Amino acid sequence: MNERLMGRLSRLLQTEFNVSPADFAVLAELTDVPDRRRLLDIARALEWEKSRMSHHITRMVQRGLVVRDECAEDGRGTFVAITDEGRAVVEAAAPRHVKAVRELFLDHVTPSELRLLARISERVMEKLGEEPASRERAARPASCGRRERRRGGR
Missing domain, CATH: 1.10.10.10 (Winged helix-like DNA-binding domain superfamily/Winged helix DNA-binding domain)
Structure with missing residues (x-):
């Protein structure tokens, strides 16, 4: 489309x-x-x-x-x-x-469809506004980052 x-x-x-x-x-x-x-x-x-x-x-x-x-x-x-x-x-x-x-x-499109599209678009645009490094950190499990730091510090 x-x-x-x-x-x-x-x-x-x-x-x-x-x-x-x-x-x-x-x-x-x-x-x-x-x-x-x-x-x-x-x-x-x-x-x-x-x-x-x-x-x-x-x-x-x-x-x-x-x-x-x-x-x-x-x-x-x-x-x-x-x-x-x-x-x-x-x-x-x-x-x-x-x-x-x-x-x-x-x-x-109906007004309700347009409102739904607006909500979806806002969510996607919010993610697109994030820096790539912050998206990668957000996608990783929290324990993964802590474990890596502990290992790297030994």
């Missing part, structure tokens, strides 16, 4: 607004900040690798959707800002995207 829904939304964004879902995600992230945002922060928010984000931003710069500025403070970081053209695209696409999500998904 997710793949088909995302495929349909992808085609809609591409044909009606000439942006990919990845472009739309980046532009949406940038509309949440008044000025500019660190490239690495956008990558983290979208759970992309830094190199993927950097390459994607380069393509978006070439299309005039965003601008890239080097960080003067440390010389290593990069800032990204949405352009007027990028803002116009996301502002035009967002209402159509919301309408499509309603037509393709929300209109076909």
Whole structure:
């Protein structure tokens, strides 16, 4: 279901607004900040690798959707800002995207099904928010960790 829904939304964004879902995600992230945002922060928010984000931003710069500025403070970081053209695209696409999500998904589930899906999603998102090391520790039996420490200390 997710793949088909995302495929349909992808085609809609591409044909009606000439942006990919990845472009739309980046532009949406940038509309949440008044000025500019660190490239690495956008990558983290979208759970992309830094190199993927950097390459994607380069393509978006070439299309005039965003601008890239080097960080003067440390010389290593990069800032990204949405352009007027990028803002116009996301502002035009967002209402159509919301309408499509309603037509393709929300209109076909009951309020109680939606509440259940929300509870399930919150639980999954909570787990996804944990650091991998803390998930591994949580999955291990409590005695296992204590036993290993005792052995290691002898």
